[in-house]
Amino acid sequence: MSSDVRTIEWAGDGLRLLDQTLLPARVEYATVRDVDALVDAIRRLVVRGAPALGVAGAFGVAIVVRQAAREGWDDARRDAAIARVRAARPTAVNLAAGVDRVLPFIAEGVDAVVAEAQAVLDEDVRGNRAIGAFGADWILGRLGVDRPLRVLTHCNAGALATAGWGTALGVVRELHGRGRVELVYADETRPLLQGARLTAWELDQAGIPCVVQADAAAPSTILRGLADVAVIGADRIAANGDTANKIGSVGLALACAAAGIPLVVAAPWSTVDLAVPDGAAIPIEERPAEEVLAWGGARTAPGGVDAFNPAFDVTPARLVTALVTETGVLEVAAGTAPCRRARRRCRRE
Template sequence: MKVKPIFWVEGEVAILDQRLLPEKVVYIRCKRYQQVAQTIKNMAIRGAPAIGIAAAMGVALGVWKLKSARRLEERFQKICQTLTNTRPTAHNLFWAIERMKKRFYSHKNSSLPELKRYLQKEAENILEEDIATNRKIGENGKRLIKAGITVLTHCNAGALATGGYGTALGVLRAAWESGVRFKVIADETRPYLQGARLTAWELQQEGIPVTIITDSTAGYLMAQGKINLVIVGADRIAANGDTANKIGTYSLAILAKHHNIPFYVAAPFSTIDLNIANGQQIPIEKRPGKELAYLGKKCIYPQGVNALYYAFDVTPARYITGIITEKGVIEPPFKKAINRLSRRRQNG
């Protein structure tokens, strides 16, 4: 995809406003780290890997704008905390901020101009590494895509949700690039319609056939034998394989299990939170109910009716066929496999 979700330019962070797609391609030019935090919080940028990249660039931008090294560590911690407080579920956000902290403390005795360059470079490295990681995810997962099948995906786990290639859609993109031909069904994904607006837009640009359905249609199509495979992204994966993803994923996983349809999660290894034992410990973001009640500027609910909006749910590992990462496709038992890959990673 030619459009970049996020990039550093001339001492600013340019973020594609995904709320306006596909009608408009508009970039928000963030001059201050608080603006980056706001784009994360208000869903202008979304998707766990993309949120992590934005947080890293926000940290770099915050230090970039400092005029002096006075109370440097105190101000740096404030920058990090502001970005940490934006959204609670996506693990990549916290992972990226911790990585920026390590870079800061390893160079905090450098001159301020040098420190700024170190942090900018680290944020750009996170972006570049994410694209490379996504391509590896695509290569590892493309063998799952057979000619002639129909794949269901939920929300948007494509280039827009990452540095620029995609996790779940990265698998589809890699298979398509290798010559395999198939069809995709995308759930609308209420209330932001990431499937209908973003996933469909991305696939259309790649020339991959895509059909949009309402979220509640998937079960009927599965019963009709019209869905052969499900691939979704992830916002946080617990050490046992339990996976938090966009609300509605859990329901799809149960339906897929009932109909004997393989259900895969595609995510970078950095999405796995080794400090969380299971899905019950994953913090689930609860967003304002008014986000459900409005389509654009029009309220579609009767005045005075309450709306409850959880942005994510947790799919237990027992419903997941495999987790596609840059390290390979992790299969059950997930806890042992994740621990083994984690040790291998730590040992280089």
């Protein structure tokens, strides 16, 4: 992605967001200055992706504090508004973590909150670069082939989903920088087409060869031997390594296991929720039925039919070959490094 395009940044009096609902047709920004606009932007996916949501949550507290001072709110109303931001999307743990990190700075004033939120953003960019390097090293070492690789990815875990560079796509970008990418298969990611609209746009901007495929084609692509590795992001990872990611990820994981190729999950350590023992305890967001039942404003299903529209699924740890964070690589499926025990060891490395 072009270096002059920023997904999220503080604009002095509000949060400036690249409106991802308009991509790839238009590159436009929205500046949010109140809690209603921020919650709406989060829920409508103007800003999305677990790391970016963490940054939005941190700056969101600053927005609330500014609005509370401007409109004369008491502490109870201010705290209720912060809770709305924190709960705007329940599956991605980073959103709540970003909010919680800056809460202690409220007593020091809005400038202190903004400074800590900026630290969250800066750490994410640095961490993404490390994820890219660790992931590329591990993949090249694991595959042991001296040729460019065919990589499959699902949804969008690039610069658009983070404060910069990307997690899963950060790994791809690092591989590309080393001359080791032949082709990227970008799943379209139904029903909102984050892969077709966002991932393909990022790859095209970066000059990385890619094709878009239907989600249902991905397992066949893997089983036909057309992909060497699948690299995806995550919205929450349980203590045992179970991983929540965009709906459709489980199908990739099963196909990877059947084909004997690695499934690599790339995510910042903040996505690991040690308070959640396993995937069964991860809340799964369900989104509006209209996303499935209609397209372009026209209904595509019979009028009397409803929809089931979970935004995420959970891949069991036994199917996750490796978890790449900014602290290193955990080989989850091997059972040698569950997240709860691995944190200290990985940080030492």
